[in-house]
Amino acid sequence: MSELRLSSIETRGVPGKKRYAMVIDLRRCIGCDACMVACKAEYDVPLGVWRTWVPYRVVGTYPNVRKQFLPRLCNHCDDPPCVRSCPVGATYKVEDGGFVLQHYDRCIGCKACMASCPYNARFLLPKNRTSTDITGVVDKCTFCHHRVVQGMAPACVQTCIGRARIFGDLNDPSSEVARLVATLPTQVLRPEEGTKPNVFYIGADRNLTEHGRAVYNPPEVLERDRQAFDNHKA
Amino acid sequence: MGDFNIFHQMPWSGSYAIYFFVIGISAALFFFSTLSWYQAEFKPIRASAFYLSFLLLGLGGLLLIGDLTQPGRFLNILNPAYLNFASPLAWGGLNLISFGLVSVAYFFMLRSNNEPTGRLLGVIGSLLAVGLPIYTGFDLTVHQNRPVWNSPLMPVLFVALSLVSGAAVASFLAGKNEQLQVMLRRFMLWSAGGVGAMLISLLGTTAYGGVGAEQTFMFLTSGALGGIFIGLGILLGTAAPIALLVTPFGHRQTGILSAAVLILVGGMALRYAILIGGQIVQTYF
Ligand code: SF4
Numbered sequence: 001m002s003e004l005r006l007s008s009i010e011t012r013g014v015p016g017k018k019r020y021a022m023v024i025d026l027r028r029c030i031g032c033d034a035c036m037v038a039c040k041a042e043y044d045v046p047l048g049v050w051r052t053w054v055p056y057r058v059v060g061t062y063p064n065v066r067k068q069f070l071p072r073l074c075n076h077c078d079d080p081p082c083v084r085s086c087p088v089g090a091t092y093k094v095e096d097g098g099f100v101l102q103h104y105d106r107c108i109g110c111k112a113c114m115a116s117c118p119y120n121a122r123f124l125l126p127k128n129r130t131s132t133d134i135t136g137v138v139d140k141c142t143f144c145h146h147r148v149v150q151g152m153a154p155a156c157v158q159t160c161i162g163r164a165r166i167f168g169d170l171n172d173p174s175s176e177v178a179r180l181v182a183t184l185p186t187q188v189l190r191p192e193e194g195t196k197p198n199v200f201y202i203g204a205d206r207n208l209t210e211h212g213r214a215v216y217n218p219p220e221v222l223e224r225d226r227q228a229f230d231n232h233k234a
Numbered sequence: 235m236g237d238f239n240i241f242h243q244m245p246w247s248g249s250y251a252i253y254f255f256v257i258g259i260s261a262a263l264f265f266f267s268t269l270s271w272y273q274a275e276f277k278p279i280r281a282s283a284f285y286l287s288f289l290l291l292g293l294g295g296l297l298l299i300g301d302l303t304q305p306g307r308f309l310n311i312l313n314p315a316y317l318n319f320a321s322p323l324a325w326g327g328l329n330l331i332s333f334g335l336v337s338v339a340y341f342f343m344l345r346s347n348n349e350p351t352g353r354l355l356g357v358i359g360s361l362l363a364v365g366l367p368i369y370t371g372f373d374l375t376v377h378q379n380r381p382v383w384n385s386p387l388m389p390v391l392f393v394a395l396s397l398v399s400g401a402a403v404a405s406f407l408a409g410k411n412e413q414l415q416v417m418l419r420r421f422m423l424w425s426a427g428g429v430g431a432m433l434i435s436l437l438g439t440t441a442y443g444g445v446g447a448e449q450t451f452m453f454l455t456s457g458a459l460g461g462i463f464i465g466l467g468i469l470l471g472t473a474a475p476i477a478l479l480v481t482p483f484g485h486r487q488t489g490i491l492s493a494a495v496l497i498l499v500g501g502m503a504l505r506y507a508i509l510i511g512g513q514i515v516q517t518y519f
C-alpha cells in the first residue's frame with residue numbers, strides 16, 4: 001500500500017530508510033502503568049512530568065462501567081510542527097528511523113515547540129535534578145533512540161505485560177507493526193493537524209481521543225487534582 | 235468523575251502578553267517619531283516618542299530573554315549554524331535585533347539632527363518596527379493546533395493593536411498640543427475600529443470552528459476569560475473608547491486621554507486573553 005508523501009522531512013516509504021512506529025493495541029492494555037514506571041526509570045524523568053502517560057476515562061452506567069485507557073507519548077510525527085517551530089534547530093528529525101530528538105545543549109527554552117505540539121508530548125525539565133545534569137530545557141519521549149539503535153525495544157515496549165505496545169519499522173513490510181497497520185483498522189490522534197503521527201492505536205475510542213465537552217465544565221474533583229498537581233510541580 | 239489525566243502546563247505564560255504589549259507600543263512610537271519628519275504636527279514628540287520607544291524596546295528584550303529557561307543561550311538565535319528559518323521566532327529575533335541596531339543609529343542621528351539621515355533611518359526603522367507586531371502575530375498563527383491563534387488575522391490584529399496602543403501612549407506625550415491630539419485621536423479611532431472589526435470576525439470563526447475552537451469560544455466569552463476578553467478587552471477597551479472619541483467630549487484633551495487609558499487597559503487585556511485563550515483547552519487533552 002503506498003501512502004502519499006507530502007513533505008521532504010517525511011520518512012514514510014523512503015527506500016533504504018527506516019521508519020520506526022509504535023502500535024498500541026488498546027484491547028490489550030490493562031492500565032497497569034508499568035510503561036510509565038519503566039520510562040521514568042530509564043530516563044530519571046523528574047516528578048510531575050512524563051514522557052509517556054496512561055490517562056483513562058470511566059465510561060458506561062453503573063453497574064456496566066469500565067475504564068478505557070489511552071497510553072500516550074510523542075508520536076514522532078512524520079511532519080512534526082515542533083521541528084518547524086524551533087528557532088535554533090534544537091529539535092530535529094533523524095532521517096533514518098524518523099526519531100524526533102533534542103539537542104539539549106542548544107535549546108534556549110523558548111517553549112515554541114511545546115506550543116506547537118498538538119499532543120502535549122513536551123515538557124520543561126526542572127532547574128534542579130538529583131542525578132542527571134540536563135536541566136531547564138525541553139524534553140520528551142525519544143522512542144528510546146539509544147536502545148533501538150542497539151537492537152533493543154523501547155523500555156515501555158519491553159515492559160508492557162499485556163504486550164499492548166508493539167514497536168518496529170513501518171517501512172519493512174515484514175515487521176509486526178507494518179502487518180498490524182496494514183491489516184487492522186488503526187487510529188492516530190488528531191489526524192486533522194497534519195502531523196502524520198507514527199503512533200497508531202487499535203481500538204481507540206473517541207471518548208478518549210476527542211476534546212470532551214467536560215473540558216469546559218470539569219468536575220470539581222478534576223480541578224482539585226489539577227491544583228494539587230500544579231502545587232506539587234512548583 | 236473518576237477520570238485521570240496528566241494536567242499539562244500552558245507553554246506560554248501571561249508574561250508573554252506583557253512582552254507583546256510593550257513591544258507593540260515601542261514599534262508604534264518609533265513610527266510616530268519617523269512620521270515627524272513628514273508631518274509637522276508630530277514634530278513635538280519626535281524625540282520623546284523615540285526615547286520611550288527605545289526604553290520599551292530594552293524592556294521588551296529583557297522580558298523576552300527573561301522568559302527563556304536558558305537566557306544565557308539567547309545568542310543561539312544569531313548563530314547561522316543553528317538558525318531555522320521555518321520558525322517565526324528566528325525571524326522575530328533577527329527583526330528585534332536589527333530594529334535595536336537601527337534605533338541606536340537613530341539615537342545618534344537625533345543628537346546630530348541630520349534630516350536626510352533621520353528620514354532614511356526612520357523609514358528603515360519603521361519597516362522593521364512594523365515587523366515586530368507582524369512576527370508576534372505569526373508566532374501564534376503558525377500553531378495549527380491552537381484555536382484563535384491559528385487565524386490569518388493575527389498578524390494584522392497585532393499591527394492594529396500596536397498602532398492603537400502606541401497612539402494612546404503618544405497622546406500622553408503630546409500634552410496640550412491640540413493639532414497633534416487631533417491626529418492621534420484619528421489614529422486611535424481608526425485603529426480601534428479595525429481592532430473591533432477583526433475581533434468580531436475572530437469571534438465568529440471561533441464560535442463556528444471545530445470542537446477545540448468552540449470550547450475556546452466558550453472560555454473566552456463566558457468562562458475563565460470572559461471578564462478579561464469581553465469585559466475589559468472588547469467593551470471597556472475597544473467599544474467604550476470608540477464611543478467616547480466620537481462624542482464632543484472625545485474631541486477635547488481630557489476626553490482623548492480618558493479614551494487612551496481605556497485603550498491601554500483593553501490592549502493589555504486582549505493580548506492576554508488571546509494568548510491564554512489559545513492554550514486552555516489543550517491543557518486537558
Ligand atoms: S508528538 Fe509533538 S513532540 Fe512528538 S513529534 Fe509530534 S509534534 Fe513533535
Ligand code: SF4
Nearest residue numbers: 086107108110111113
Ligand atoms: S524550547 Fe528548545 S527545543 Fe523547544 S523550540 Fe525552544 S529552543 Fe527549540
